[in-house]
Amino acid sequence: MTSQENEDVLPRRKSDEDADLDITPMIDITFLLLAFFVMVSKMDPQLPVSLPQALNGDVIPEKNCVVLVVLKGEGDDGYTIYKGRTKDNSDAVVGDDPVEMESQIAEYVEDTLSRNPKIQAVLIKAEGDVKTGAVETVKRGVAGSDLGLTRRLYVAVETTQ
Amino acid sequence: MTDQDDNDKPDSAPSESDEFGLVAPTGNFTEGSQANRSDIERSTTNVSKPVATTSGDFKQMSWRGFEEEDEDPDPAIRFDKDEDKEHDDLDMTPMVDVVFLLLIFFMVTASFTLQKSIEQPPSKIEDPSTNVIEDPEDEDDYVEVIIDQTNTYYITSRDAEEIEAPSDREMRDRMRDAKRTTGAPRLIIKAHVDSMHRKVVTVWDAGNAAGFEQIEMKTMEEDY
Numbered sequence: 354m355t356s357q358e359n360e361d362v363l364p365r366r367k368s369d370e371d372a373d374l375d376i377t378p379m380i381d382i383t384f385l386l387l388a389f390f391v392m393v394s395k396m397d398p399q400l401p402v403s404l405p406q407a408l409n410g411d412v413i414p415e416k417n418c419v420v421l422v423v424l425k426g427e428g429d430d431g432y433t434i435y436k437g438r439t440k441d442n443s444d445a446v447v448g449d450d451p452v453e454m455e456s457q458i459a460e461y462v463e464d465t466l467s468r469n470p471k472i473q474a475v476l477i478k479a480e481g482d483v484k485t486g487a488v489e490t491v492k493r494g495v496a497g498s499d500l501g502l503t504r505r506l507y508v509a510v511e512t513t514q
Numbered sequence: 515m516t517d518q519d520d521n522d523k524p525d526s527a528p529s530e531s532d533e534f535g536l537v538a539p540t541g542n543f544t545e546g547s548q549a550n551r552s553d554i555e556r557s558t559t560n561v562s563k564p565v566a567t568t569s570g571d572f573k574q575m576s577w578r579g580f581e582e583e584d585e586d587p588d589p590a591i592r593f594d595k596d597e598d599k600e601h602d603d604l605d606m607t608p609m610v611d612v613v614f615l616l617l618i619f620f621m622v623t624a625s626f627t628l629q630k631s632i633e634q635p636p637s638k639i640e641d642p643s644t645n646v647i648e649d650p651e652d653e654d655d656y657v658e659v660i661i662d663q664t665n666t667y668y669i670t671s672r673d674a675e676e677i678e679a680p681s682d683r684e685m686r687d688r689m690r691d692a693k694r695t696t697g698a699p700r701l702i703i704k705a706h707v708d709s710m711h712r713k714v715v716t717v718w719d720a721g722n723a724a725g726f727e728q729i730e731m732k733t734m735e736e737d738y
Contacts, residue, residue, distance in 0.1 A: 375608070382612045386619070393623060405712040407719035410630030418629075423711075430708075476631060479711050485661070486707030488714070489733050492637040507631035510715055 405481035407510035418507070419465045419472055421458065421491050423479035432487040436461040438478075451490045458494025459501065466500035475501055478509040632718050634731065655698035657689065657726070659717050661709040662738035667717070671696050686720045693724040701726040707735050 402422060415438075422435040434446040434454060446454050466472055475495050479488045488508070495501040660668040667679040671692035679685040692698070701721040705714045714731070721729045 379608045379612055382609070382616065386612070386616060389619075405715035407630075407632060407715055409719060409722055410632055412628050413631055415627050415629045476629060478629070481710065481712030481715070483711050484707060485705045485709045485711055485714055485733060488711045489637065489707065492634075496636050496638070502636055506634050506636050507629075508634055508715065508718075509629050509631045510719070512630045 402478050402509070403480050403482070404478065404509050404511040406513045408513065410510045410512045411507070413474060413476065413507055415476065417472055418474045418476035419462055419501075419504070420476050420478060421462075421495075423477065423483050423487055423491060425480050425482045430484065432483045434458065434487070434491060451486075451493075454490055455494040455497055458491060459497030462495050462501040463498040466498070466504065472504070474505045474507055476507045476509055632715065632722070634718070634729075637731075655696055656700035656702050657692045657696065657698050658702045658704065659685070659689065659721075660738055661703070661705040661713045661717065663706040663708045665709050665713050667713075668738070671698065682716050685717065686723070689717075689720050690724050693726065699727040701729045703729065703731045705731065705733050706738060707733050 402424065420438045422438060424433050424435065425431065426433045436444045436446065436458070446457050448454050448457070462475060477488060477491050477495075479491070492506065495506060655672055658670045660670070662668065667685040667688075668676050669679055669685065669688045669692060670676045673696070674692065677688050679688050689701075701724075703714060703717050703721070705717075718729060718731075
């Protein structure tokens with residue numbers, strides 16, 4: 354019995370050391386997680402777009418696309434087209450004339466595709482509340498680019514199930 | 515001190531089980547609290563009397579547990595003994611938790627970079643004012659959905675009258691019916707420029723769901 358008692362005492366010391374060691378990998382991973390979060394949040398500031406709802410949608414990687422964002426602006430007809438995913442005012446398509454906007458979009462698509470020929474698709478992320486005419490302007494702009502015409506055209510949706 | 519405790523327990527434990535009229539392997543317990551031996555004992559008695567013996571063992575074990583906590587003069591040792599048994603299992607848990615968290619996080623961020631979308635044919639550049647609506651009677655069978663400036667749907671198919679569908683659900687149902695009755699492979703969407711983009715997407719989605727092989731889209735500027 355006394356020998357058994359001694360055996361009981363020895364592992365206790367061990368377990369005390371274990372308790373200290375235990376926490377280290379957790380802290381490591383937590384810091385890793387933190388660093389990852391920080392990196393991701395800085396790298397990818399996305400526009401909040403309330404996409405139209407659909408039951409089905411193809412899944413495409415956004416990085417492999419030329420992205421054009423159409424956001425609803427002020428008023429009933431107002432909308433803003435952004436070249437790229439970020440809400441940078443220098444990326445906004447300026448002007449009121451649809452033809453002028455189309456040529457800007459065509460230029461952007463042509464330019465992006467000639468620099469990155471691997472990009473396979475053009476993605477239009479238009480809010481559900483914008484008018485069909487605004488989306489059509491973007492589509493015509495894409496069609497105005499020769500390289501844009503050779504790529505697939507997608508309209509982003511949000512799937513509901 | 516602790517020796518005495520160990521000796522006291524087995525005595526009280528079998529008497530407890532005797533009250534319930536259960537068969538207890540008493541020899542095992544008076545010899546000491548060696549878990550291995552009691553396991554062997556249990557497995558052999560299980561063959562003859564499975565139900566009674568297992569419940570009896572359970573009673574004894576729980577009783578012993580209470581005694582240890584209540585009457586142990588040096589609880590620190592006993593607590594550590596218990597912790598030590600569980601320690602090997604506990605050790606891994608937070609790491610596994612965090613790894614799963616990481617996994618979920620990666621999955622969520624991966625789905626951010628993926629975008630659900632509907633493929634559309636590239637638009638043909640035409641001057642909108644000269645866009646005359648052709649009568650495509652000579653072409654394949656088709657179902658046509660018109661979205662007017664007030665976002666109302668109108669569905670036309672070969673033999674059917676034009677049907678007004680005010681709601682999304684009704685439009686879906688009508689379109690499915692039209693597809694089933696005509697078997698038309700084409701869907702033509704005619705959307706007014708002032709209609710909402712959302713409505714166009716809804717019709718397109720419904721067309722995909724109904725099984726149209728080819729979906730075309732036209733925009734119109736005249737009020738319908």
